[in-house]
Amino acid sequence: MSVKTYAKAINEAHQQLLASDPRVFVIGQGSESPWFVGTTTVGLVETFGDERVIDTPISELVVTGSAIGAAMSGMRPIVFHPRLDFMYLAMDPIINHCAIWHYMFGGQVNVPVTIRGIINRGGEQAAQHSQSPFAMYAHVPGIKIVCPASPYDAKGLLVAAVQDDNPVLYCDDRWLYSLEEEVPDEIYSVPIGKGRRCCEGTDISLVTYSYLVPHAVQAAKELAQEGISVEVIDLRSLRPMDYGLIFESVEKTGRLVMADPEWPVCSIGDHVTSMVSRHCFSALKAPIEQINFPDCPVPASTPLEKAFFPGKLEIMDACRLVVKE
């Protein structure tokens, strides 16, 4: 056990997965680049060689499709995209092939591929270098989705994704890369489909994931000083989703704030609030509040960009509103 950053935890998971399982290989655009993927692939090619750590031309479709095909052939590839925005070019292999293959052939062929989509944004990168369209993938049956928000989960969920017999979309977030915490040195996995209660509370269930988790935890701390007791739930896994954990919390608190780091229409937040409305209606003491990005593309200009991405302050405002109601 030692203190590691989120980025280091991802790197260590790669190292240990490659070292422990000959079926694992890493493929993507920029594995040898100093800037594409932060420091998460540093040292991999030196240790494991360019046959198992494959830097690729900018051909998202074939790179993703080939990882999917290799997974069908018994390998455990990790294919990564330096931006989720670029991954749209691989939608056909992901949706039309990877997600439905196991079902379409009656369970004969499984696709144990890990598709790592990295979220990066900020710094005036504008609309095509900033996206995190989780719901677009969550809509499709057949792909699991995990979004680690801590160094511990970043390592454990990557290991779980690779060990899973199904396709897993693993979305790590560059805004979390410098987070630090104690992370085991040995290889371990975090179960997919299980959320995490980050802190207990009695007045509000604050459900969130990805980069908004640290904002939510900080908001809960500050709201405690105002006498508002907030329970923060990190979904960690969007598919399958830990409904039990959410419902149990809302049954206890009677209030829900959903903080969802993506566009608002047909979003993960919409799904959570709909499920809570259907299953916990009688427990609700106040209307549900939901935070999303504004319903527009991501702008470049710093003041606009700051207004675009919600954080601790927006979460605190929403929490104050639901207790007032």
Add this chain to the structure above:
Amino acid sequence: MSERDLEALAGSHLCKIPPRFDSIGLSDSAQILLLREMLRIRVFEETVADLVIQKQIVTPCHLYTGQEAVAVGICHSLRDEDQVFSTHRSHGHYLAKGGGMQEAMAELFCRVTGCSFGRGGSMHLAFPTKGLPGSSSIVSGSMSIAVGAALAEAVRKSGGVSVVFHGDGVPEEGSWHESANFSAVRKLPIVFVCENNLYCTHMPLPKRRVHDNFPEMAKAHGFRYIAQVDGNDVLAVAEAGKLAIEKARNGEGPAFIECRTYRWRGHVGPNFDVDMGIRSQEEIDFWKTRCPVETFSRYLLQKGVLSETAWKQIQSEVSTEVDASVEFAKMSPYPDVSSLTNHVFREGK
């Protein structure tokens, strides 16, 4: 199409003359096996056409009649563990690679005994134990997946080869080019087999491309073994396939084979697309004179490799096998509705 267009399409050296059947040193029994495999596909497909007309089969069937020499010639040199990826027109590849006939027929009836348990239908046949991990009905969809099967072989150095059959419309998709470039740059053990049947759905080649230059495209991407053969000449296909597969297996990188051929029936279903003004009856009649099954059987009979009695015996056996597959399919139940949402994920993890 005008006669001039047709001539240009057919290619003077490949398709204006009957198949040549130059000896490639195959034993008599191997040659008879090629004929038998082609006949199995032919009788299967023509039976399916009748069943579609009778509305006993509902799933959209893209029939392979006329192109049998391509699948049979290529698969002749493959091992069970070599993987084949196919298209919406997949029945021929499936049968040639060793997929079970009764399971295929049952899949066309969408029964639970089908090779995809009634979840795939005609365009999605699989038989993993024979190297058929599934076919895609998205035009070019199999390309990158097949590259991945070759990549798996390359990473684990297991000596297998991946073969992807694709139509002449596929090189008009970006996926083909990404797949070609990546295969070449990584020297992957893959063979691209372009089945040029001169049409992509309703569109003839000259309406879709300025150049009729598939081999040149492969060359531009750095493929080292490239062949263009008469796709109705099973021996020519088998020879090109054998060389391509050997080279891919030996680490010489990807290979490309263009097989010029013709599908007798229309893009989908049992019709011939003449009534819709897509093709002329003369064109179809011309290609029927180049029938891959008929011309090869005549060649083997003339050479004395095959006797009339043996040929009749083969025809009778194939007919019995196809009839049995139809009976098997008809007798099979549909999948139970309670299984509707099974297999979205592999259980256990």
